Amino acid sequence: MDNLVGVSPQNMLLHGPTKLLLDTYHWHSPKLGIVASYTPKDRDVEDHFGIFRGVDQIEAFAQATIVSCGTFLECQKQKCDPLDLKDQFIPAFISIGAVYFQNYLEKGDTFISIGSIKFYKFRQMVCDGRIYKVPQGLNLDEYFSHFNEDRLKAYDLSDDFGLVAELNDITGRALKKELFNKD
Numbered sequence: 001m002d003n004l005v006g007v008s009p010q011n012m013l014l015h016g017p018t019k020l021l022l023d024t025y026h027w028h029s030p031k032l033g034i035v036a037s038y039t040p041k042d043r044d045v046e047d048h049f050g051i052f053r054g055v056d057q058i059e060a061f062a063q064a065t066i067v068s069c070g071t072f073l074e075c076q077k078q079k080c081d082p083l084d085l086k087d088q089f090i091p092a093f094i095s096i097g098a099v100y101f102q103n104y105l106e107k108g109d110t111f112i113s114i115g116s117i118k119f120y121k122f123r124q125m126v127c128d129g130r131i132y133k134v135p136q137g138l139n140l141d142e143y144f145s146h147f148n149e150d151r152l153k154a155y156d157l158s159d160d161f162g163l164v165a166e167l168n169d170i171t172g173r174a175l176k177k178e179l180f181n182k183d
Contacts, residue, residue, distance in 0.1 A: 002030075003025075003028035003029065003030055003072075004025040004028040004034065004036075004068060004069075004072055005025050005026065005027065005028055006025070007025060009022040009023065009024070009025065009036070009063075009068070011082065012068055012071055012072070012082050013063060013067055013068065013071070013082070018043060020063070021038050021044070021056060021059055021060035021063050022036055022037075022038050022060060022063045022064050022068070023036075023037055023038050023039060024036060024037050024140070024141075025064075025068070026112070026140045026141055026143075026144040026147075027144040027147040027152075028069075028072075029149055029152070030069070030072060030073060030076070031073075031117065031120070032116065032117055032149050032152060033065070033069070033114070033115050033116040033117050033127070033129070033149075033152045034064060034065055034068060034069055034113075034114075034115050035112055035113070035114045035115075035144055035147065035152070036064035036068065036112065036113050037110055037111065037112045037113075037134065037140055038060050038064075038110070038111060038113070039108060039109065039110040039111075040052040040056075040105060040106070040107050040108065040109065041107065042107060044056060044107065045106070045107040050106050050107050051104055051105070051106060052104075052105040052106065052107065052109070054099070054101050054165070057101075057105065057111075057131055057164065057165055058096065058099060058165075058167065058170070060111075060113060060131075061113040061115065061127075061129060061131060061165075061167055061170060062093065062170055062172060064113035064115060065113060065115030065117075065125075065127040065129060065170060066091075066115075066125040066126070066127050066170055066171065066172035067091045067172060069115070069117060069120075069125060069127070070091070070120065070123065070124075070125040070172065070173075070174060071085060071091075071174070073120060073125075074089075074123060074174060085174070087177070088176065088177060089123070089174035089175060089176060089177060090174070090175050090177055090180065091172055091173075091174055091175075092172060092173060092174075092175050093170075093171070093172050094124065094171040094172060094173050095169065095171045096167075096169070096170055096171070097167075097168040097169025097170065097171075098166075098167075098168045098169070099165060099166070099167050099168070100165065100166045101164070101165045102163045102164060102165060102166070103133065103162055103163065103164045103165075104164070105131075105133060105164060109133055109134075110133075110134040110140075111131055111132060111133050111134060111164060112131070112132050112134055112140065112161075113129060113130075113131055114129050114130050114131075114132065114152065114155060114157075115127040115128070115129030115167075115170075116128050116129055116152060116153060118169070122173075123173055123174040124171065124172070124173040125171070125172055125173070126169055126170070126171045127167075127170050127171075128167065128168050128169065128170070129166075129167050129170070130155055130163060130164075130165065130166050130167065131163075131164040131165040131167070132157060132161040132162060132163055132164060133161065133162040133164050134161060135158075135160035135161065138160070
């Protein structure tokens with residue numbers, strides 16, 4: 001596997017089905033970054049007036065970037081699949097830098113997380129990026145089929161995409177399970 005495009009996030013992430021905030025990988029350069037999408041479901045906005053909260057946007061971005069990209073690179077390093085890692089590691093936030101919300105998302109709004117890897121070493125990853133609301137009816141796989149690293153770095157998207165959030169220094173690390181109390 002050269003990248004995550006075409007891989008189901010359910011096969012890549014360690015999260016359970018009600019905590020999975022990622023539908024599809026659309027573009028991925030393993031050492032540089034990723035573009036992935038999600039459409040909030042009923043369960044995601046329950047008791048929140050139909051709004052997909054900012055904290056959930058951060059979690060969706062983290063799953064698309066530091067968790068997905070970090071898991072991919074660790075699988076390559078260990079020559080294994082994500083299920084093998086599930087027995088060894090738990091993904092965890094270490095820190096969150098500045099986050100600036102420009103807009104909001106509602107149930108049914110498809111959005112992309114576009115993230116750039118700033119640092120990766122010893123199962124720790126730091127990403128910057130943005131969340132954009134996707135124009136209605138746009139085929140994301142087709143749109144990103146000719147995407148490249150320069151466009152990623154410049155957040156080069158059509159003006160139809162609506163900026164929702166800018167995220168800086170989103171940091172996570174795969175922690176060894178043996179560090180946790182198993183009682």
